Amino acid sequence: MTEEDFRTQFRPGAALVNVDASGRDLSGCDLSGASFARCLFRETRLSACNFTCARFEDCDFSAASLLGSTLEEVSLVRCTLAGANAADSAWRKATLEDVCLAHAGFQNAAIQDVRFVRVDFTGADFTRAFFQNIKPDAPFDGVDVTMLACLGCDFSGLSFTQVKGELWFLRDCTLNGLSLRDCDLPQIVVHTSEVQKLRIENCRTPRAGFGGLDLSGAVVSDSDLSGAFLSGATLHTASFRNVNLEKAGCADADFSSATLSDCTCGMADFSHAIFAHAQMENLDLTLADAHNVDFSTARMKACILEGLRSTDPARLRAERFSTTN
Numbered sequence: 001m002t003e004e005d006f007r008t009q010f011r012p013g014a015a016l017v018n019v020d021a022s023g024r025d026l027s028g029c030d031l032s033g034a035s036f037a038r039c040l041f042r043e044t045r046l047s048a049c050n051f052t053c054a055r056f057e058d059c060d061f062s063a064a065s066l067l068g069s070t071l072e073e074v075s076l077v078r079c080t081l082a083g084a085n086a087a088d089s090a091w092r093k094a095t096l097e098d099v100c101l102a103h104a105g106f107q108n109a110a111i112q113d114v115r116f117v118r119v120d121f122t123g124a125d126f127t128r129a130f131f132q133n134i135k136p137d138a139p140f141d142g143v144d145v146t147m148l149a150c151l152g153c154d155f156s157g158l159s160f161t162q163v164k165g166e167l168w169f170l171r172d173c174t175l176n177g178l179s180l181r182d183c184d185l186p187q188i189v190v191h192t193s194e195v196q197k198l199r200i201e202n203c204r205t206p207r208a209g210f211g212g213l214d215l216s217g218a219v220v221s222d223s224d225l226s227g228a229f230l231s232g233a234t235l236h237t238a239s240f241r242n243v244n245l246e247k248a249g250c251a252d253a254d255f256s257s258a259t260l261s262d263c264t265c266g267m268a269d270f271s272h273a274i275f276a277h278a279q280m281e282n283l284d285l286t287l288a289d290a291h292n293v294d295f296s297t298a299r300m301k302a303c304i305l306e307g308l309r310s311t312d313p314a315r316l317r318a319e320r321f322s323t324t325n
Contacts, residue, residue, distance in 0.1 A: 010034070127165070145185070180205075200225075211249075231269075251289075292316055 003024075009016060010026055014034040022042040032052040039059045047067040051074045059076070063083040072092045080100040087107040095115045103123040111129060116136040123142040135154040139161065146165035152172045159179040171191045179199040189209035197217040204224045212232040221241040231251045238258045248268045256276040264284045271291035275298040283300075287307040 292319075 006021075006024065007026060007029065009019065010021075010029045010031055012030050012032045012034060014031070016034070016039055017037045018039065019036070020040040021044050022040045023044065025045040026049065027045050027047040028049065029046070030050045031054050032050050033054065035055040036059050037057045039056070041059060041061045041064045044061070044064045046061075046069060047065050049066070049069045051069060051071045053073045054071075054075070056074070056076045056079050059079045061079065061081045061084050064081070064085070066081075066084060066086040066089050068088040069086070070090050071094055072090070074091070074094045076094070076096050076099050078098045079096075081104045082100050082102045084101075084104045086109055087105050089106070089109045091109065091111045091114050093113045095117070096119050097115075097117040098119075100120045101124045102120050103125075105125045106129050107125060107127045109126070109129045111134060112132040114134050116134065116138070119136060119138055121136070121138060121140045121143055124140070125144040126148045127144055127146040129148050131148065131150040131153050133152045134150075136158070139158050140163055141161045143160075143163050144165050145163055145168040147167045148165065148169070150168075150170045150173055153170070154174040155178050156174050157177040159181065160183060161181045162183060163180065164184040166186045168185055168188045169191075170189070170193055173190070173193040175190065175193055175195045175198060177197050177199075178195070179201070180203050181199075181201045183200075183203040183205070185203065185205045185208070187207040187209070188205055190213060191209070193213065195210070195213050195215055195218075197219075198215060199218070200220045200223050202222045205228070206224050206226045208225055208228040210233050211229045214234045215230075215238055216234055216236045218235060218238040220239065220243050222243075224244045225248060226244045226246045228245065228248045230253050231249045232253060233250075234254045235258050236254055236256050238255070240258070240260045240263050242262045243260075243264075245263055245265045245268050248265070250273050251269050251271045252273060253270070254274045255278050256274050257278060258275075259279040260283055261279070261281045262283075265288050266284055266286040267288060268285075269289045270293055271289050273290075273293055275293060275295055278298040280295075280298055280303055281301045283303040285303055285305055285308050287309070289309045290311075291309060292311050
């Protein structure tokens with residue numbers, strides 16, 4: 001069979017079973033509405049293909065190229081895309097069930113309203129990708145989230161391990177009970193999202209942005225949040241143990257009934273923060289800003305207060321004047 005004759009099988013509405021297209025070049029094919037069962041696409045070139053409403057069961061796309069392809073309302077069941085290149089692809093209202101995406105590349109991909117069921121994301125690369133309204137039921141272990149933008153996604157209760165990438169942006173997401181462990185996420189930014197009972201363990205998250213969020217019950221340990229933006233955040237009953245908060249912005253944050261122990265808080269801004277009934281032990285508050293902070297009900301033990309800046313009456317008068325005018 002010639003290459004041209006082979007390609008003619010791959011057309012809209014086709015129904016193919018047990019076809020081996022491994023290593024073939026099927027770029028640009030229109031496979032809309034087609035169905036495939038037990039087919040092999042190992043290292044197949046499927047760039048710029050139209051997979052709209054296509055159905056795949058028990059198919060193997062290992063190391064295939066889906067570069068720039070459209071996968072709207074596609075269904076993949078018991079398939080593998082391990083090591084596949086899906087950069088610049090567009091996924092919308094798709095269903096992936098029992099699918100392996102291990103070490104696949106989704107750079108610059110748009111993934112919207114996709115249903116993920118028992119999907120293996122291990123080591124996948126989502127650099128500069130866009131997620132909207134997705135709710136995976138499996139963790140993103142080892143995933144690259146560099147400049148990944150997530151809008152309206154639900155990661156509640158999931159545990160992410162060894163996730164890496166700078167400038168992961170999450171907006172209007174539900175992250176209650178999310179656990180981050182051994183992650184390297186400089187400048188992760190979370191905006192207008194639900195983030196109660198967040199857990200961060202042994203992570204590097206400098207310059208993280210959690211300002212204005214309700215982080216009640218958060219547990220943070222053995223992590224780097226230096227330069228983090230926590231201004232206006234609610235950290236009621238939160239726990240910080242062995243955390244680097246150096247130069248963190250915590251102005252107007254509510255640490256009431258929180259526990260902070262063995263933390264470095266040098267030059268952090270705690271101005272106007274609330275520490276009612278907080279437990280504070282072995283904190284380094286060198287040169288921290290405690291302007292208009294009341295520690296009277298907090299329990300402070302063995303804290304370093306060298307250079308701690310207390311309430312500045314002139315600054316307080318200026319603030320009150322600007323508020324009334």
